[in-house]
Amino acid sequence: MKRLLIAAALLAAASPLAAQTIAITGGTVALGDGSEPMAGATVVLRGGRIVAAGPNVAVPRDAQIVDARGKWVTPGIVAGFSRLGLAEVDLTWSNDDGGGVSDTAGSADDTGQNGPFSAAIDVVPAINPLDTTIAVNRADGVVRAIVAPAAGKSIFAGQGAVIDTGADMDPVTAARKFQFVELGQAGADAAGGSRSASHVMFRSALREAAELGRYAGSVGSSGKAAAEGRDMPTVRNPNESRLYGSAARRSDDVMLTRFDAAALVPVLQGRQYLLVHVERASDILQVLALRKDFPRLKIVLVGASEGWMVADRIAASNVPVIASALNDLPASFEQLAATQSNVGRMRNAGVAVSIGMIDDSDTRNLFLERQYAGNLVALQKVPGATGVSWGEALAMITSRPAQAIGMGGEIGSLMPGRRADVVIWSGDPLEGQSAAEQVYIDGVRQPLATHQSRLLERYRYLPRRELPEAYRK
Amino acid sequence: MRSVFVAILAASMLGGCAAKTPPPKAHPIRINEDPYPSTYTRYPGAVTVIRGATVFDGEGGRIERGTVIFGDGLLQAVGDASLASPAGAIEIDGTGKFVTPGIIDVHSHLGDYPSPGTASLQDGNEATGPVRPEVWAEHSVWPQDPGFSRALANGGITTLQVLPGSANLFGGRSVVLKNVHARTVQGMKFPGAPYGLKMACGENPKRVYGNKGGPGTRMGNIAVTRATWLRAQDYKRKWDKYDKNGGDMPGRDLAMDTLRGVLDGKILIHNHCYRADEMAIMIDMSKEFGYKITAFHHAVEAYKIADLLAANNICAAMWADWYGFKMESYDAVKENIPLVHNAGACAIVHSDDANGIQRLNQEAAKALADGIRAGIPGLSEAVAWEWLSRNPAKALGILDRTGSLKVGKMADVVLWNGNPLSGYTRPERVWIDGAEMYDSANPNKRPVSDFELGQPGEGDTK
Numbered sequence: 001m002k003r004l005l006i007a008a009a010l011l012a013a014a015s016p017l018a019a020q021t022i023a024i025t026g027g028t029v030a031l032g033d034g035s036e037p038m039a040g041a042t043v044v045l046r047g048g049r050i051v052a053a054g055p056n057v058a059v060p061r062d063a064q065i066v067d068a069r070g071k072w073v074t075p076g077i078v079a080g081f082s083r084l085g086l087a088e089v090d091l092t093w094s095n096d097d098g099g100g101v102s103d104t105a106g107s108a109d110d111t112g113q114n115g116p117f118s119a120a121i122d123v124v125p126a127i128n129p130l131d132t133t134i135a136v137n138r139a140d141g142v143v144r145a146i147v148a149p150a151a152g153k154s155i156f157a158g159q160g161a162v163i164d165t166g167a168d169m170d171p172v173t174a175a176r177k178f179q180f181v182e183l184g185q186a187g188a189d190a191a192g193g194s195r196s197a198s199h200v201m202f203r204s205a206l207r208e209a210a211e212l213g214r215y216a217g218s219v220g221s222s223g224k225a226a227a228e229g230r231d232m233p234t235v236r237n238p239n240e241s242r243l244y245g246s247a248a249r250r251s252d253d254v255m256l257t258r259f260d261a262a263a264l265v266p267v268l269q270g271r272q273y274l275l276v277h278v279e280r281a282s283d284i285l286q287v288l289a290l291r292k293d294f295p296r297l298k299i300v301l302v303g304a305s306e307g308w309m310v311a312d313r314i315a316a317s318n319v320p321v322i323a324s325a326l327n328d329l330p331a332s333f334e335q336l337a338a339t340q341s342n343v344g345r346m347r348n349a350g351v352a353v354s355i356g357m358i359d360d361s362d363t364r365n366l367f368l369e370r371q372y373a374g375n376l377v378a379l380q381k382v383p384g385a386t387g388v389s390w391g392e393a394l395a396m397i398t399s400r401p402a403q404a405i406g407m408g409g410e411i412g413s414l415m416p417g418r419r420a421d422v423v424i425w426s427g428d429p430l431e432g433q434s435a436a437e438q439v440y441i442d443g444v445r446q447p448l449a450t451h452q453s454r455l456l457e458r459y460r461y462l463p464r465r466e467l468p469e470a471y472r473k
Numbered sequence: 474m475r476s477v478f479v480a481i482l483a484a485s486m487l488g489g490c491a492a493k494t495p496p497p498k499a500h501p502i503r504i505n506e507d508p509y510p511s512t513y514t515r516y517p518g519a520v521t522v523i524r525g526a527t528v529f530d531g532e533g534g535r536i537e538r539g540t541v542i543f544g545d546g547l548l549q550a551v552g553d554a555s556l557a558s559p560a561g562a563i564e565i566d567g568t569g570k571f572v573t574p575g576i577i578d579v580h581s582h583l584g585d586y587p588s589p590g591t592a593s594l595q596d597g598n599e600a601t602g603p604v605r606p607e608v609w610a611e612h613s614v615w616p617q618d619p620g621f622s623r624a625l626a627n628g629g630i631t632t633l634q635v636l637p638g639s640a641n642l643f644g645g646r647s648v649v650l651k652n653v654h655a656r657t658v659q660g661m662k663f664p665g666a667p668y669g670l671k672m673a674c675g676e677n678p679k680r681v682y683g684n685k686g687g688p689g690t691r692m693g694n695i696a697v698t699r700a701t702w703l704r705a706q707d708y709k710r711k712w713d714k715y716d717k718n719g720g721d722m723p724g725r726d727l728a729m730d731t732l733r734g735v736l737d738g739k740i741l742i743h744n745h746c747y748r749a750d751e752m753a754i755m756i757d758m759s760k761e762f763g764y765k766i767t768a769f770h771h772a773v774e775a776y777k778i779a780d781l782l783a784a785n786n787i788c789a790a791m792w793a794d795w796y797g798f799k800m801e802s803y804d805a806v807k808e809n810i811p812l813v814h815n816a817g818a819c820a821i822v823h824s825d826d827a828n829g830i831q832r833l834n835q836e837a838a839k840a841l842a843d844g845i846r847a848g849i850p851g852l853s854e855a856v857a858w859e860w861l862s863r864n865p866a867k868a869l870g871i872l873d874r875t876g877s878l879k880v881g882k883m884a885d886v887v888l889w890n891g892n893p894l895s896g897y898t899r900p901e902r903v904w905i906d907g908a909e910m911y912d913s914a915n916p917n918k919r920p921v922s923d924f925e926l927g928q929p930g931e932g933d934t935k
Contacts, residue, residue, distance in 0.1 A: 337930030
């Protein structure tokens with residue numbers, strides 16, 4: 001078995017490798033754009049980008065050939081909603097847990113949000129590319145993730161990012177891509193105990209942002225992003241914004257800190273996406289109605305377990321949905337009508353729906369999304385259920401989450417020009433029994449060894465040897 | 474079913490005029506060990522033949538184009554295409570489909586932590602003290618939990634063990650249920666199944682009680698557990714003596730009753746434990762006090778001590794790939810289940826989750842594939858089905874009655890619309906004791922709990 005050490009891979013992440021031309025030939029290739037897989041097709045990557053993918057694509061003479069006969073080749077999985085990279089181990093008992101035992105090793109969990117700020121929070125400083133969770137997900141074909149902060153005492157959780165799972169120290173693909181807000185039950189709880197409270201809190205916050213926004217200049221593409229030659233507006237860090245000078249006056253009766261209000265200015269202006277967690281049908285309609293008063297909000301619904309009940313209205317609003325894939329239990333009173341047919345029904349109604357994870361597992365189990373996508377395909381054979389086609393299911397875990405936040409031109413498919421995030425699978429990736437065999441991120445082949453694979457090597461054979469287990473490499 | 478002992482009051486003394494013999498001791502009173510008996514009765518079914526499907530018998534056997542015949546609640550014949558159908562039987566064409574024993578989940582909190590998850594329904598952990606063997610999970614089960622029907626229709630679950638949570642060192646008795654809707658929990662209880670007792674080691678008890686008088690450490694966990702077994706042995710001595718000799722009845726203690734049942738071999742231990750070193754300590758403890766651990770649950774590090782598990786005949790109920798949510802689950806490997814199986818130990822796939830219970834076949838499939846990729850020998854789809862039916866039945870003490878497609882066993886059968894190790898397959902029909910409890914094509918054969926009546930989504934395909 002090849003052993004690729006993480007250290008070696010870090011060194012290898014330099015540009016020369018990314019500039020290589022690679023042709024992956026002979027595999028069953030799916031583009032991730034909703035189309036069905038194509039047998040015996042070729043994928044060509046160069047300079048970290050997709051050149052072309054399909055059955056009649058020519059192999060460049062200078063290309064390194066990767067033989068994918070008998071394998072499947074797809075874009076890498078994009079975790080549509082997650083908290084990947086924010087926690088190494090979820091439950092390490094900070095004192096807030098009430099365990100009363102101090103955690104001298106430092107909490108391995110950076111999702112706590114009990115400080116004084118809310119909307120201004122930026123997940124980027126918290127992301128650790130060396131988390132074992134990132135390696136485990138990379139090893140199973142997850143290449144990019146939409147990473148959101150968790151809401152603490154406010155309905156506003158802060159600003160999320162898009163990361164890659166590559167074995168290097170530069171995980172951020174797009175910083176401050178969206179603001180995340182809770183407007184369902186969690187929002188009601190945070191705002192003081194009711195949805196009335198959370199909605200008035202929301203409106204009040206946007207009012208404060210509007211007031212501060214009078215002083216705002218154009219908050220948009222920084223020079224650096226423009227230099228990279230791609231249309232990737234990154235909201236400038238509000239800490240550097242001119243909104244903090246004494247000239248930017250605020251009313252006396254404000255509730256948000258200046259930083260938090262400033263962070264909402266780009267949301268109000270429609271320059272930063274607003275991901276909204278709602279589950280209940282009536283809550284979904286309330287969020288859609290917000291656009292009457294705040295027409296420039298770029299809303300994306302997250303969760304939406306009851307979305308199918310109001311799918312026509314969601315479709316008419318052109319608001320994308322990043323839905324939980326398989327919720328089918330009335331886990332709470334905001335999910336009474338949950339059904340696995342939710343995603344399929346929304347799709348059939350014309351909703352731009354993709355899949356994400358917003359539950360206890362969202363820090364680490366994103367690799368399960370492809371199994372969940374396969375389950376949506378299974379529904380096609382269940383009477384009374386509404387499933388999706390294979391091509392659509394793959395799109396929901398690749399290109400569609402990217403499109404939901406305006407990055408469909410960059411990641412999530414094998415269309416020309418996209419980042420060369422490619423996975424070669426042992427078989428159909430929507431079957432849990434398949435495994436990722438090769439993972440490329442930005443055209444760079446990734447190491448797939450993890451803490452777990454090393455443990456397997458050590459304990460594959462138990463009988464005693466001449467030295468204790470700790471000496472087994 | 475444990476036989477019901479009727480309380481007997483002894484007739485007493487008659488003094489003769491001249492006799493000076495001491496009055497005979499009172500005969501011992503037999504305690505009713507089954508005061509909440511199962512009232513489950515199977516529903517009506519017809520003699521049914523499923524022909525032409527691939528059959529996994531649950532014990533490692535695979536029959537291509539097989540025939541499965543059941544009637545009067547029991548399996549009557551299982552074999553190949555040459556088996557003849559009884560006259561008047563319902564014939565089901567299983568071509569292109571698969572037939573298996575129903576899946577048995579040994580670790581569920583359906584009913585105890587039901588949907589919806591309101592605070593008023595959180596009944597799985599009697600976290601008022603770390604030693605609570607006196608509570609019985611069945612007294613918390615809400616039979617109207619919609620989770621039961623999801624497990625049936627999406628997961629092919631025909632039997633499940635509901636146990637207390639793992640906040641406590643001794644969590645309380647578990648209960649084995651038929652996945653058949655009833656108005657009462659007694660109406661769901663698996664007839665004759667032995668009781669289980671939930672124990673826990675590791676992080677949970679010490680986290681919950683660290684600030685509340687302890688235990689606050691792993692060593693505290695062990696000390697309190699051992700001290701409890703000492704009390705149990707003392708109780709057992711008193712009651713054994715009373716049972717043998719009569720006399721003054723000792724005081725009765727519900728907690729000690731349960732522990733005595735374990736020491737007597739009547740109640741099976743299901744021990745939540747993740748780490749290899751902690752499982753080894755629990756094994757030694759079981760020997761110290763003379764009881765048997767039937768199964769470790771979760772057992773994330775079972776692969777590190779698979780040889781110990783095999784040598785001690787202890788089952789391990791595991792996940793395919795859960796990891797990293799606590800330090801004690803940090804060292805998970807995806808090949809845990811097949812590694813345990815390969816060592817000759819009893820490997821089980823469990824859920825501990827109302828969503829996971831709907832996909833145990835898929836979890837077994839992942840474990841199987843990861844095992845084959847790792848070069849573990851002796852694996853096959855038919856073997857993987859042992860992890861879902863035969864081994865769980867063994868761990869619950871009901872293997873003589875269900876858990877495999879053997880003649881004379883309960884007709885707990887699932888017809889799948891494809892290979893159930895594929896994520897594209899779902900149950901098509903499910904029979905429990907030969908009664909059809911689910912038919913994907915028939916909306917009238919889809920159970921709806923009381924809670925869901927009149928709610929948005931009532932009767933929907935979930």
